[in-house]
Amino acid sequence: MNRTATVKELKRLLKRKNIQPSGFVPTMGALHAGHLSLVARAIKECRVLTVSIFVNPTQFNDKEDLKNYPRNVEKDLEMLSGLMRENDIVFTPDTHEIYPEEDTRIFNFGNLDKVMEGLHRPGHFNGVAQVVSRLFDIVDPQIAYFGQKDFQQLTIIKELVRQTGKMVKISSCPIVREPDGLAMSSRNMLLEHSIRIDAPIIYKTLLRAAELIKTAEITDIKDLVKSTINQTPDFNVEYFEIADDVELVPVRQKSEFDKGKRYFGCIAVKAGKIRLIDNIEISLF
Numbered sequence: 411m412n413r414t415a416t417v418k419e420l421k422r423l424l425k426r427k428n429i430q431p432s433g434f435v436p437t438m439g440a441l442h443a444g445h446l447s448l449v450a451r452a453i454k455e456c457r458v459l460t461v462s463i464f465v466n467p468t469q470f471n472d473k474e475d476l477k478n479y480p481r482n483v484e485k486d487l488e489m490l491s492g493l494m495r496e497n498d499i500v501f502t503p504d505t506h507e508i509y510p511e512e513d514t515r516i517f518n519f520g521n522l523d524k525v526m527e528g529l530h531r532p533g534h535f536n537g538v539a540q541v542v543s544r545l546f547d548i549v550d551p552q553i554a555y556f557g558q559k560d561f562q563q564l565t566i567i568k569e570l571v572r573q574t575g576k577m578v579k580i581s582s583c584p585i586v587r588e589p590d591g592l593a594m595s596s597r598n599m600l601l602e603h604s605i606r607i608d609a610p611i612i613y614k615t616l617l618r619a620a621e622l623i624k625t626a627e628i629t630d631i632k633d634l635v636k637s638t639i640n641q642t643p644d645f646n647v648e649y650f651e652i653a654d655d656v657e658l659v660p661v662r663q664k665s666e667f668d669k670g671k672r673y674f675g676c677i678a679v680k681a682g683k684i685r686l687i688d689n690i691e692i693s694l695f
Contacts, residue, residue: 411494415502429458434551439463440480440596444586448555460549462501469537513540527562559585559593561689593688605682616690619675648678667694
């Protein structure tokens with residue numbers, strides 16, 4: 411594989427290769443098996459792949475969170491070297507390469523960034539849109555791969571592509587979980603040992619919520635999710651919502667379910683000092 415840290419060199423490499431279809435996996439590093447599953451899928455479907463490693467400062471509304479975000483580029487490169495091909499590229503830019511000038515763009519996603527994560531992380535999705543649109547401009551891929559763990563982000567990126575008219579297909583990839591059910595995340599390595607032991611309660615409770623949709627009311631399901639997780643020491647639910655995957659409108663009662671839509675139970679939990687998100691498809695029919 412090739413490695414470059416500059417936009418100029420990346421564009422030169424991509425132009426020289428000129429192989430189609432071209433794939434793209436954007437990451438913030440601290441890679442795990444979830445990231446590698448995106449890479450493996452992209453390699454199957456694309457003749458050349460670019461993987462970016464860049465911790466984007468504009469999507470952090472908490473500067474302490476940005477400071478503490480795990481970084482280990484050399485380990486990331488070692489993991490990628492076992493998968494990526496001779497023609498593939500790893501792009502490891504610094505902030506100046508991505509933002510040679512301050513990015514002041516403000517995106518309008520309507521309701522999509524006003525609920526769930528948007529309520530708890532103001533400005534986060536605008537920063538995501540800034541970096542993803544910038545990376546799309548640089549890499550110009552035909553297919554870009556994103557994990558379904560970041561459910562709301564995936565929906566917003568699809569809307570970003572629609573608004574900007576970029577000719578890129580967004581490929582959503584299934585959540586990869588630890589053997590005990592915890593959704594893989596770079597933040598997992600920051601969990602204290604006792605917190606990590608209890609963390610599977612999140613997915614276990616989501617599974618229970620998905621089962622109960624046939625017999626219980628949504629308000630009762632939401633109460634059960636919150637009470638079950640909150641009774642675990644040092645765990646606190648920030649939100650649990652059931653929403654469709656297009657407009658992200660939270661459902662208040664089962665009569666609002668539309669047979670033509672898919673719905674997901676989305677959750678954010680403060681586990682000790684670390685914030686974890688997860689989701690599960692919830693089908694009433």
